[in-house]
Amino acid sequence: MVYITSWDEFVERSAQLFRADPDSTRYVMKYRHCDGKLVLKVTDDKECLKFKTDQAQDAKKMEKLNNIFFTLMSRGPDGKEQTEAQSGKKGRGRKQ
Amino acid sequence: MVLLQPDPFLNELTSMFEHSTEKGTVWVTLKRSSLKSKVQRNKMAAAGEPLEYRCLIRATNGKKTISTSVGPKDHQRFQASYATILKAHMTSLKKRERKDKKKVAGADKKEGGSKKPKRA
Numbered sequence: 001m002v003y004i005t006s007w008d009e010f011v012e013r014s015a016q017l018f019r020a021d022p023d024s025t026r027y028v029m030k031y032r033h034c035d036g037k038l039v040l041k042v043t044d045d046k047e048c049l050k051f052k053t054d055q056a057q058d059a060k061k062m063e064k065l066n067n068i069f070f071t072l073m074s075r076g077p078d079g080k081e082q083t084e085a086q087s088g089k090k091g092r093g094r095k096q
Numbered sequence: 097m098v099l100l101q102p103d104p105f106l107n108e109l110t111s112m113f114e115h116s117t118e119k120g121t122v123w124v125t126l127k128r129s130s131l132k133s134k135v136q137r138n139k140m141a142a143a144g145e146p147l148e149y150r151c152l153i154r155a156t157n158g159k160k161t162i163s164t165s166v167g168p169k170d171h172q173r174f175q176a177s178y179a180t181i182l183k184a185h186m187t188s189l190k191k192r193e194r195k196d197k198k199k200v201a202g203a204d205k206k207e208g209g210s211k212k213p214k215r216a
Contacts, residue, residue: 026127033117036188056189063179066126073128073151074171 003050007061010051014042014065017049018072027069029062038062097154098162102174105153105164106181112157113185125154131165 004010018025025044031037039052040062053059100108112122129152130137151171154163166174 022128026125028126029124030121031113031124031186032121033113033185033188034119036190038186038189054190056186056191059182059186059189063182066179066182067175069126070151070166070171070175073126074149074166074168 002048003052007051007058010040010042010049011065011068013049015068015072017042017044017047018069020044022072040065098160100162100164102164102166102170105155105162106174106177108162109155109178110181110185112155112160112162113181116157117188120157123154123156123158127152127154129165 004013014027021044025042028041028043030039030041036054037052038054038059039050041048041050043049109122109124116122128149130149131152132140148167150165150167152163152165154161156162
């Protein structure tokens with residue numbers, strides 16, 4: 001198990017892992033309230049990255065990471081937007 | 097494994113967190129999935145239809161597992177509610193005390209901050 005000490009490195013490597021193989025990469029979060037510990041794991045079943053913490057500020061950082069993953073995963077591969085509705089710019093261009 | 101709609105899933109997740117405060121763990125897994133078997137996917141690719149990807153979210157407390165699937169349209173709303181639930185429940189993590197004037201014993205882990213230490 002590879003525990004990464006730097007948050008930024010963890011985020012960057014996780015994103016790389018996901019982009020390389022979006023179908024088999026998964027993100028797991030384990031939280032134990034009684035121990036006050038949070039562990040994050042990103043793996044594509046070949047490589048595994050983990051990050052553990054007991055700091056509240058890391059929970060905030062994790063939320064941002066959650067957002068990143070949610071967005072990456074609900075869109076298609078390569079991060080292309082699929083069914084996202086664009087704000088209508090059809091017809092008129094600029095306001096006159 | 098119980099597959100729920102996003103909103104009931106969030107409710108169940110909240111109660112899972114609440115029930116595991118004294119003892120126990122909550123695991124949440126996020127994975128991308130199109131929720132179709134390989135055969136169907138190949139057919140769709142051959143027919144030129146765009147595949148619709150969804151985000152599969154699973155949660156367990158070791159005994160019970162619940163799951164839900166979120167698409168691109170609902171993901172933002174789900175994400176906001178999910179973040180709120182996490183924030184509300186992850187209260188046992190330590191807060192950083194940078195302004196503390198207590199002497200920090202050398203055995204403490206490095207916080208990784210780049211602030212200069214205060215001198216007494």
